[in-house]
Amino acid sequence: MDLSVLEVLEREKVLEVLQRDKILRSLEEERIRKMKLELQEIRRKGAKSFSRQYSERTCARCQRPLGKFWNCGAVCHGCSHRICNKCRINVTAQEWKCTVCHAYREVKIKSGEWFLEERAKKFSADADRHETTGEKLLKSYQRLSTISIVPPTPPPFTEGPSSGRSGGLHSSRPFTKSMENLFVSLTTHIKKISKSQDDVTADPGLLTADYGGIPSKERRSQSDTAINRPFSMTKAPSLPDLFKRAKSDNEEVQRMAEFCTDEDISPGADYHQEKRGSISSVCTELGIFDHNSSVTGEIELALVYNSTASCLEITVNGCKNLAYGDEKRKKCHPYVKIYLLPDKSPHRKLKTTVKKNTTDPVFNETLRYNIELPLLASRTLQASVWHSATLRKKVFLGEVLIPLHEWKFKDNSTQSPTWYLLCPKPGITEGYPGEQYNGTLLIKAKFTPPSQLSTVANPQREEVCMGQLSILVTGVTNLTVSKYSGTLNSFVKGCLSLPGGRELTQRTLPQRRKSNSQWNHQLVFSEVPEANLPGCCLDLELWDHASFSLAHRSLGGAKLEGASSWQQLLQTPNTWYDFTLPMQASASMKKT
Amino acid sequence: MFCAVSTMTDGDYDYLIKLLALGDSGVGKTTFLYRYTDNKFNPKFITTVGIDFREKRVVYTATNSNGTTGKTFKVHLQLWDTAGQERFRSLTTAFFRDAMGFLLMFDLTSQQSFLNVRNWMSQLQANAYCENPDIVLVGNKADLADQREVQEKQAKELADKYGIPYFETSAATGSEVDKAVITLLDLVMKRMEQCVDKPAQEAPNGEGTSKLEAAPPNEKKCAC
Ligand SMILES: Nc1nc2c(ncn2[C@@H]2O[C@H](COP(=O)(O)OP(=O)(O)O)[C@@H](O)[C@H]2O)c(=O)[nH]1
Ligand SMILES: [Mg+2]
Ligand SMILES: [Zn+2]
Ligand SMILES: [Zn+2]
Numbered sequence: 001m002d003l004s005v006l007e008v009l010e011r012e013k014v015l016e017v018l019q020r021d022k023i024l025r026s027l028e029e030e031r032i033r034k035m036k037l038e039l040q041e042i043r044r045k046g047a048k049s050f051s052r053q054y055s056e057r058t059c060a061r062c063q064r065p066l067g068k069f070w071n072c073g074a075v076c077h078g079c080s081h082r083i084c085n086k087c088r089i090n091v092t093a094q095e096w097k098c099t100v101c102h103a104y105r106e107v108k109i110k111s112g113e114w115f116l117e118e119r120a121k122k123f124s125a126d127a128d129r130h131e132t133t134g135e136k137l138l139k140s141y142q143r144l145s146t147i148s149i150v151p152p153t154p155p156p157f158t159e160g161p162s163s164g165r166s167g168g169l170h171s172s173r174p175f176t177k178s179m180e181n182l183f184v185s186l187t188t189h190i191k192k193i194s195k196s197q198d199d200v201t202a203d204p205g206l207l208t209a210d211y212g213g214i215p216s217k218e219r220r221s222q223s224d225t226a227i228n229r230p231f232s233m234t235k236a237p238s239l240p241d242l243f244k245r246a247k248s249d250n251e252e253v254q255r256m257a258e259f260c261t262d263e264d265i266s267p268g269a270d271y272h273q274e275k276r277g278s279i280s281s282v283c284t285e286l287g288i289f290d291h292n293s294s295v296t297g298e299i300e301l302a303l304v305y306n307s308t309a310s311c312l313e314i315t316v317n318g319c320k321n322l323a324y325g326d327e328k329r330k331k332c333h334p335y336v337k338i339y340l341l342p343d344k345s346p347h348r349k350l351k352t353t354v355k356k357n358t359t360d361p362v363f364n365e366t367l368r369y370n371i372e373l374p375l376l377a378s379r380t381l382q383a384s385v386w387h388s389a390t391l392r393k394k395v396f397l398g399e400v401l402i403p404l405h406e407w408k409f410k411d412n413s414t415q416s417p418t419w420y421l422l423c424p425k426p427g428i429t430e431g432y433p434g435e436q437y438n439g440t441l442l443i444k445a446k447f448t449p450p451s452q453l454s455t456v457a458n459p460q461r462e463e464v465c466m467g468q469l470s471i472l473v474t475g476v477t478n479l480t481v482s483k484y485s486g487t488l489n490s491f492v493k494g495c496l497s498l499p500g501g502r503e504l505t506q507r508t509l510p511q512r513r514k515s516n517s518q519w520n521h522q523l524v525f526s527e528v529p530e531a532n533l534p535g536c537c538l539d540l541e542l543w544d545h546a547s548f549s550l551a552h553r554s555l556g557g558a559k560l561e562g563a564s565s566w567q568q569l570l571q572t573p574n575t576w577y578d579f580t581l582p583m584q585a586s587a588s589m590k591k592t
Numbered sequence: 593m594f595c596a597v598s599t600m601t602d603g604d605y606d607y608l609i610k611l612l613a614l615g616d617s618g619v620g621k622t623t624f625l626y627r628y629t630d631n632k633f634n635p636k637f638i639t640t641v642g643i644d645f646r647e648k649r650v651v652y653t654a655t656n657s658n659g660t661t662g663k664t665f666k667v668h669l670q671l672w673d674t675a676g677q678e679r680f681r682s683l684t685t686a687f688f689r690d691a692m693g694f695l696l697m698f699d700l701t702s703q704q705s706f707l708n709v710r711n712w713m714s715q716l717q718a719n720a721y722c723e724n725p726d727i728v729l730v731g732n733k734a735d736l737a738d739q740r741e742v743q744e745k746q747a748k749e750l751a752d753k754y755g756i757p758y759f760e761t762s763a764a765t766g767s768e769v770d771k772a773v774i775t776l777l778d779l780v781m782k783r784m785e786q787c788v789d790k791p792a793q794e795a796p797n798g799e800g801t802s803k804l805e806a807a808p809p810n811e812k813k814c815a816c
Contacts, residue, residue: 006642006683013641014683021645024608024670031603091789093658105788115692119721123689133686204625290656 015141021134036321040296042103044421058535059084061099063499065532076101240561295398295424296358297321299336299383302417303402305373305409312369312376314338316352317417318362318381325387325395333388334361334397340369340379341401354388377405385422393440398422406564439583441540441558444472447569450531465530467539469496469569472522472576473508476542476555476583477508488513489545490555492521496528499535504528509544533570534563540581556583605649606665609780610672610690614712614748615697617676622731623763624697625671628773634774642683652781678771688719691736693726693780695772698747700731700760701739709750726779727756730772735762757768 006014057066059073060081066073073082078101088096097105108114114132160383211428316336322537323334338350350369371379384399400420409415473492491510497503506523513519528536542559558581568577613621624639627633629646637750638752648669654662672691674684688694696712698705709729717723729751731742751758759772 010641014643017642017644021670024647027603028608031605031608034603095789108788109784112608115721115786117788119689122722132690134690137686 018134018141021132025135026330028112032323032569033113035107035296037296039107040321041101043100058082058499059087065500071295085346097138117428122150131580140587177428195334202417264456282547294323295396295422296323297398297422298419299385299398299400299422300419301383301400301402302415303381303407304415305376306368307373309368310370310372312340312371313366314350314381314383315366316363318360318364318464319385319422320360322359322361322397322418322422323383324359325397326390331357331387331389332359332397333357334359334385335388336363337384337386338367338369338384339382340371340376340404341382373409376407376409379404383420396425399425401564403564439556440477441473441542441581441583442475442477443540443558443560443579443581444474445560445569445579446470446532446576447528447530447566447573449570459541465572467533469525469528469533469536469575471523471525471538471540473519473540473542475524477518488555490519490521491543491545492523493541493543494523494525495539496525496536497539498529499532530570533566536566537561542583559584606743607652607667607670607781608670609667609692609777610670611695611776611780612672612674612687613695614674614684614688614716615676615730616699616702617674619697619699619702619705619773621676621695621697624695624730624732624761624769625673627769628667628767629675631766633766635764639677640673640675642675642680645689647671647788648777650777654657654778654781655751662667669728669777671773685715688716689721691720691725692783693776694728695730695776696719696727696741696756697730697732698731700742700747701736703741706742706747706750708733712786713754714721722734726776726783727754728772728776728779729754729756731758731760732763734760734767735764 019180057068059066060065060076060079061083064084064086066082066084071084073084074088075081076083076088076098077095078097081098083098087099088104089099090096091102091105115459156533221333244573251279297319299319302317304313304315305311306313316338319334321431322332322334324330325334333354335354336352339348344530346500348369350367352365352367353361355363381402381404382399383402387395387397389395400422402420446469448470450465450467471494489512492508494506504527506525508521508523511519511521539557540560540562542555544555560579560581565579569575613625616619617639618637622638622644623634626647629648648671650667650669651664652667653664656662673689674680674687694716696709696716698709700706713727716725716727731744731747731749733739746760748761757772757775759768759775761768761772763769
């Protein structure tokens with residue numbers, strides 16, 4: 001593509017068109033983004049994930065139990081999961097897909113992904129398959145114009161006083177964006193002399209009817225109308241400045257991989273509880289740590305224990321559908337960081353390289369963690385994805401926690417790469433602004449199988465073996481609730497969700513104790529089908545009882561779930577088991 | 593099947609479909625697209641500089657396999673206009689790769705513009721997103737009957753040879769303009785579905801038609 005064949009005024013006309021195209025493109029990107037978020041929601045609701053291990057005999061989407069002879073489900077061709085009747089959607093008269101696969105298909109069509117895939121078959125060499133010609137051209141304009149067009153005296157570029165901290169690197173406004181500002185100012189300037197692309201004048205009445213929108217979204221439906229100005233014209237840097245910065249931008253990303261350690265100071269209910277709240281607030285203030293408003297996407301990992309080298313080999317294949325680390329500029333330079341919790345010492349941290357400008361990074365990196373096999377049982381693998389924004393600023397993009405105590409390292413099936421949904425950090429979910437919930441809930445649990453209860457009581461119901469689940473909340477550690485003296489009048493609400501949608505709720509009476517002393521909140525759930533226990537999810541929420549008709553205060557909640565936890569109770573029935581559950585703002589808790 | 597929607601400034605649509613008009617200079621691409629988006633005619637001839645585009649929102653009603661009408665979708669059309677002149681060639685063909693469907697136009701009053709259709713076809717083959725993209729052949733300026741140089745039969749034969757639909761339109765009167773665009777849109781919409789459903793049913797030997805018989809007879813049988 002040779003732009004030099006164009007004369008200056010022609011170039012400006014084309015530039016105008018490209019600017020309009022860019023506006024449409026950002027509208028489109030936003031739409032796709034929303035669509036993918038919705039897809040994420042659908043996936044979250046009906047996904048085979050860690051937290052919700054499901055047995056072979058339940059529908060992979062709704063977790064409803066499937067029968068042996070009737071309503072036994074069928075395998076979805078898209079995902080190979082067993083799906084009940086209700087979770088199928090017909091694509092054609094003969095073919096159906098499960099709800100998740102169907103949603104994927106829809107997104108693939110509606111986002112234009114199909115087109116990119118088709119084109120990649122023909123032009124496989126293309127580095128960035130998403131980039132349109134218009135986009136590329138706009139960039140080349142930016143290069144070209146530095147030679148041929150003199151900007152109309154841009155205002156001096158001033159750096160805010162706060163940005164002096166890390167020198168020039170810190171002020172890395174993306175190159176393209178600043179240039180855009182410059183160009184908008186340019187084109188608006190040129191607009192005065194040159195007429196638009198074609199001379200067809202639009203009906204003014206029609207125009208006003210079309211332009212009801214917010215300024216940033218305002219778009220012309222006519223190709224002949226004046227260019228609008230979606231970006232602010234201030235802060236247009238001088239050209240030499242821009243080049244300097246464009247260069248350092250690249251180098252910076254490279255260097256970030258080696259230097260970033262700051263993001264370890266992350267807020268939220270984590271495995272280390274020491275004063276996390278205060279540190280995090282300082283960090284956020286300094287802009288070192290940013291957590292993203294939305295977490296999307298998945299990460300593909302494979303875990304293999306290499307017994308010859310005595311190390312855990314974690315292969316990070318890649319991620320897909322990540323949120324933009326920089327939502328505004330649609331930028332994402334992701335990398336993956338791995339800890340084997342509870343060890344968060346910096347020298348035991350593993351990291352991949354940083355991939356630039358992608359929300360679907362491919363890493364294909366194998367990270368090795370030296371550890372003896374028996375020790376792994378007490379560890380939880382934490383793989384977190386970060387956007388490397390600047391040298392010091394990292395943006396959290398999501399994480400997955402994989403408890404290793406039940407991991408079958410000898411089993412081949414567990415060694416193959418698996419996609420995991422990325423989750424937000426439990427402690428920083430929105431919903432309870434201003435308060436940090438952390439701490440750990442200490443509980444005991446035991447299951448009393450039907451045989452220990454009066455077996456003769458219900459002979460006609462022998463096919464469903466009902467047992468009893470007892471939960472004892474004994475205390476809480478490291479509870480940091482602002483403005484609190486230390487004495488709590490606490491009570492606990494518990495909600496046991498059974499596979500199939502049945503819910504059992506219990507609530508204890510308030511107990512006035514010091515928050516660090518022992519409690520004795522007991523919840524008893526009877527009528528729990530023994531077979532369903534592994535698929536259960538227990539939500540506990542700790543409340544502070546208000547004395548004078550004020551609303552009770554939620555102090556956060558915790559979850560007990562996962563087949564492995566329940567399995568212990570089933571294996572040794574009638575025995576108390578201790579669990580320590582990380583607490584979080586319990587937005588998911590149902591009001592009872 | 594389609595009808596126009598008025599507001600266009602929000603992201604409230606289901607599909608963004610990018611079509612592109614190509615053909616010799618002066619055949620009426622710009623005028624055609626203007627007629628389609630705004631239903632107006634401009635007799636002035638202003639050379640398109642390199643590239644341009646227009647937009648329109650339409651409602652698309654899907655047809656089910658049994659012929660009944662199905663769901664409706666909002667489609668945002670981005671209609672790329674290109675300059676036919678040789679000096680813009682490298683620029684315009686670069687835009688071919690981003691379009692999902694093509695309006696290949698010639699002037700019914702110009703034999704030369706018709707002869708050049710073949711060249712445009714090979715340009716498409718080289719630059720479009722795939723080897724056989726969706727194309728509609730458009731013979732424009734049908735209203736100038738007395739100046740006609742290309743006969744319908746001739747053009748139809750060429751279209752058949754390529755296996756693409758053919759329309760004789762007039763940007764001046766608006767005749768067949770909508771129909772040509774709609775036909776192309778419909779082809780693209782169908783193509784999308786095919787593309788996403790294909791991998792599951794793609795036979796390794798490439799014989800697409802035999803796959804239905806090849807399906808396992810006991811599909812419904814429960815595996816457990
Ligand atoms: N009579 C008549 N004139 C047309 C028609 N379409 C285009 N024109 C005229 O043909 C000339 C060239 O049209 P234009 O759209 O600029 O051609 P382009 O170079 O392909 O974009 C203009 O003067 C138009 O008014 C049509 O259908 N009928
Ligand atoms: Mg034109
Ligand atoms: Zn189901
Ligand atoms: Zn499926």
